[in-house]
Amino acid sequence: MGWTDELLTGIAEIDAQHQVLFDCLKRLEEAITAEDRWSVLHFALEEVADFARIHFAVEESLLRLHGYPALDAHIAEHRAFSQDLRGIKERSIRSDVTDEMVHFLKKWLVAHIGKSDHAYLPHLRTAPIAIG
Numbered sequence: 560m561g562w563t564d565e566l567l568t569g570i571a572e573i574d575a576q577h578q579v580l581f582d583c584l585k586r587l588e589e590a591i592t593a594e595d596r597w598s599v600l601h602f603a604l605e606e607v608a609d610f611a612r613i614h615f616a617v618e619e620s621l622l623r624l625h626g627y628p629a630l631d632a633h634i635a636e637h638r639a640f641s642q643d644l645r646g647i648k649e650r651s652i653r654s655d656v657t658d659e660m661v662h663f664l665k666k667w668l669v670a671h672i673g674k675s676d677h678a679y680l681p682h683l684r685t686a687p688i689a690i691g
């Protein structure tokens with residue numbers, strides 16, 4: 560499970576950011592598999608969280624500019640992911656982060672991009688940016 564071309568939105572910047580997110584998760588997975596030091600794992604988790612925050616902010620502002628009607632529900636999904644990530648980060652202090660957790664994050668990302676991100680595309684195509 561991971562990045563496939565089926566997840567492409569056709570918006571180059573968004574697609575590039577989605578791919579970076581999958582790259583971050585791959586590094587996290589590698590850190591787990593290699594049983595790297597806790598600091599490496601923690602850094603990889605920070606990287607996912609930081610980049611997710613950037614991507615979500617970009618996407619939400621794009622949707623806001625286009626007056627996307629389901630914006631609140633979309634934001635709630637983003638927040639849930641960030642919350643799950645925070646939970647994993649907390650667990651990483653006390654115990655091991657497992658590859659099942661990364662699998663869960665990947666599954667979330669594939670489902671979110673495939674369904675929720677793709678759901679906003681028709682609106683972005685038809686609704687211009689609101690000016691003034």
Ligand SMILES: [Fe+2]
Nearest residue numbers: 577618672676
């Ligand atoms: Fe996205």
Ligand SMILES: [Fe+2]
Nearest residue numbers: 618671675676
């Ligand atoms: Fe999204």
